[in-house]
Amino acid sequence: MNEEQNQQEAVAGEDFEEQLRELLAEDANTIRPAPAPYPVIRRRGTVERRRRVAAGAALVTLAAVPVGAYALAGGDAGGNTVASKPSVSATPRTSPAPSPSPEPARPATEGQLLDGITFGQAADGLKKCLADAADHPLTSPSSDFRPDLGVVEEYRIILAMNSTGDSNAPGDGIFVVAVKEQPKPTRLICNLKNGEASGLNTSMGYDDPSDAAPVRADDNGGKLYQQSILDHGNWKLPFRWGVIGTVEPSVARVTVSYGGATSQAVLDHGWFVASGVLDRQVTAAPRIRGYDADSKLVYDSDQDKYYEKQVP
Template identity: 65%
Template structure:
């Protein structure tokens, strides 16, 4: 349409300039409706920020859990008021530490014999020493004098012989003999021969002081050791064989060797702190006591029981 053809409406006459300005404004507003628009909401950025915040909170919570887990069980308690209150340490539920063992005092025991052979017939040291303990207790139980201790303590003694004992008509039932002497012979020597049967002391023969007369020889057989090498006279001629035998006695310091033969065979011997000990096995019935000889360091015969007026050479 040409400029001449654009004529204002009837109602617009007299306002030509206003009409043109209004038209221009409307055109500009129409253009701004497409070019001027609000900035879009940054949704991806907001979502990314939210994810990072949640991760941060989870990390903080996890760190708190790790810190709590690292504390010892029962070490501290947390208050329930929202603030943490430090509590007194609680004892651990783990097992208490083992107390340091107190070393026990060494219990004195009897002295051992000088040779292993003096513990015969499979008798162990534990059995022999236990037998001696029972013998001493057996004696103590039979002592009724106020304050009396009887034979004293087992640790005061030296065991010089332990062997099988054969029961007979006078004392039925097999067992073991335990022979011991006081370690310290002052003021008087003490010797005991104890019979153990069924784990209990059932007979005790003791000697306090020396039995040897002033004119005794260099070797002196204990006058009560006959119970070790003979059976009851009630069974004379009818002994149980084979028969384990033994004999003990004292020796002078000059004696270096002792031999004992019995029933045609020579037994084993040992010298033990001023005592001689001999033992063997009898396989035949006999009527004569063991034959004892003593020698000095040069091998010279210094004692022969066949020449000893105090020695009983035949059996009852």
């Protein structure tokens, strides 16, 4: 009986010991879980690195986007928030085209620009003469009158040609002749030397006699076809000359004869313009003739009592 009881107590002790070991093992796992297998750890690490790289790339992208690619949202958004927009290339701002420089009107024909003088050179010369006239009025400082020659765009260039220096005005240059009708009829003969204004002859308004002819040479146009009286009989040759004047609408054609040669004049908005090259000394002034549409002679300077027929 005692032996049997002892065996039963031994079996019970072993069962209790086995149960105790199981309880201790469960408690140990609860306090410190068993480590995860290596493949699981490696996979989780790879996923974590990819997430960080993606987050870093997103930060770099945000830093590289131009300021103009964001918009500030207001209203119910509870303050200013940055809203990303697709990056776009900003259109460069272009400066407005400069306004064209004011220019005079062109002559009726390119043949009125002589000796290789371009329209641009003639226009520039006219601007210089107008500017010089504004800086140096033709009247005395004590006078209340100041001639207003206007602005360059009011004029039309009718002649540009070389000018020959003489004893009274040494140095060669160019002549530019320009006219305007409004607000007052004006004619300018501008002389330029070395690219600078050297002299300006001005006529303003018309003072025609009651018996004015249909063709009238410019009263002060002699400077275009003659040299100084100091050089009479000893002009520099060859000599480029020009003759200008006004014509009535009834005049269809004008010719100018000078030094044995005859030139056909150009009719330009009520003006006639003729030119040539003199190769001999002369005493007679240019002879001017005007014809109507039927080629009938309607004017001859030899018959004009107001026209000076000899050179000084």
